[in-house]
Amino acid sequence: MTTTTYPDFAQPAWRRWLLTRESAMIALVLATVAYAIASIDNFAGPLTLTYLLLDIAPILLIALPMTLIIVTGEIDLSVGSVVGLSSVLLGVTYQAGVPMAWALVVAILGGALCGALNGYLIAHLGLPSLAVTIGTLALFRGLAVGLLGTTAVTDFPDSWTDLATNEIGGTGIPLVMIAFVVLAVAFAVLLHFSTFGRGVYDIGLNSEAAHFTGVNVRRTKFILYVLAGAVSAFAGVFYTFRFGSARGDNATGLELQVIAAVLLGGVSIFGGRGRLHGVIAGVLLIGVLSSALRLESVTVNVINIIIGVLLVASVMSTNLLAAFRRATASWKRSTAQSNATATGAESSRKAHV
């Protein structure tokens, strides 16, 4: 076992960096962008970047805390409903005459509270996150639709809705990307460069072992769910301003797009593995593919099929390779045994490196 992992770390750093799933993802995004610019009409147009980033901004934002949650081996299916509920909270409080700044606070606190409920049930009562968040998915969506019914709050002042759609100067990059970059750096530091982040991986690899090595499993999970709630609520505020409309059915099904992107980005659904830059590349790949295919007039259903197949293929390629590796290893063992007299098993394996 140890002999298979040591050589990995013996490689030069640039090689370890290049030959990862994350790098493959980034290469795939670049290749797709290059292909789209070269052969899809209007993709190179000035509007593409703005619309693409606006479309994927909520997914990018929520994918950050979702990555950490999935790395711990848990899941949060309620994020789409939190987006809807925070959108409604923003609309209802603003409509009631509360100043916008305070309505924002209410919406984001509401989201954090939703996350705290998830966190309490999962981290402190030890309930399975899949079951809990399926429940709160329905609960938060029900509250959102219940609060506003089939109506919508739409009379938001332009000064606020412009924040969601305006560009940074003339770059075509929407303002919301500043918030995303700040949050992405914060989450990257948290996951990859802090004790807290090492705890997150430890929990995903083995929760009990993590506990015994001093990781506060409960606190870590609770914090992650609160973060997911707060970031989803922020995405809900963005969603509301972008469409100028607070509705109970806003962002229905968004959770699955987020989770698909996170898994595509190389995070293991079993926890313990995955990196943020891979996830960001995963979201970008889905965004670029959807944008390019829409420009080619491919219907939504077909786009969903393609992204679905891509996701299955990416998960499968990892598992198939593992199976392939096991098969070749056992084949090598048997050949090595038959040639055992001539050469040692060690040198036979070396030849295959």
Add this chain to the structure above:
Amino acid sequence: MNRRKLNRSSALITLGMSAALLLSACGGDDDAGGTDATSGTDSGSDSEISVTFLPKNLGNPYFDTSDAGGERAIAEFGGTYEEVGPDAATPDGQVSFINTAAQQGVSALVVSANDPTAIGDALNEARDAGVKVVTFDSDTEPEFRDLFINQASPEGIAKAQVDLIAEQIGDTGEVAILSATANATNQNAWIELMEADLAENHPDITLVDTVYGDDDDQTSFDKTAALLQSHPDLKGIISPTTVGIAAAARYLSTSDFKGEVALTGLGTPNQMREYVEDGTVTAFALWNPGDLGYLAAWAAKALVDGDITGAEGDTFTAGDLGEYTVEADGVVLLGDPFVFDADNIGDFDF
């Protein structure tokens, strides 16, 4: 030991699979684009009009019919037709398609809005990019579009139903109305207009009762039964709601009143087909979605050609539907409701 090699092949396989998918997907679409479009898709044909239809959602028979009408119009005047739309009828789902139309720089976008304001900014951005915007079936606020193709006016809807019931009961006797909910604005406006029309033009018809089925199938069914019991001399029922008319027809078709009590109102051919065929209902009204899409496409062409700007009093010709005049707020009225009966119901599927 093998990890490096495996990582490399993993990367290659993922890339290869995805590239293959991407290529096959795009290839497949090129073929479809070639057959779908009336002529060359994107070969820089600036003079040709391209119209994109964006219904509330795809897979909805009503919009399949309306968009087919649009496609027919576009084939007549020579342009490219395209239909895009979200799976579910939500405004956020429509925005990305409006954005795509702006990116593509299509000549015109024909939209049935899922929200009167939520898609407004996206529509205005598309208009800034030179796209003419026509709404049909469901309007946005007037500042977000160039024209709205209105399917029917309240007066037209009320008159069509009164005319139908008068004809079916010989212009004399007791009638009742089975409405949706007691506070439905459009229903009450129609009922008021029908009452006025009956009083003025049909003195021998008495409106004896108005009941509310709440747009619920079972409630409407029960209210129909109660209505027939409490008014033994009832000659006809008007139900200006698609849920109500279908429920009332279901009750009548299995009761002794079948053929004795006339039923009309607003219904869809697919819901009413069985009752028209078995003789429960002779005729009912609604607009023709095919004509609606057809008119919307011609209106889009008139805007693109610069024949009209959407100002009140502008006139344009819409193929075999004839000439239309733009009313206040950029509204174009399709005309009187369309009457469906045993002779024509087979032509419709929505």
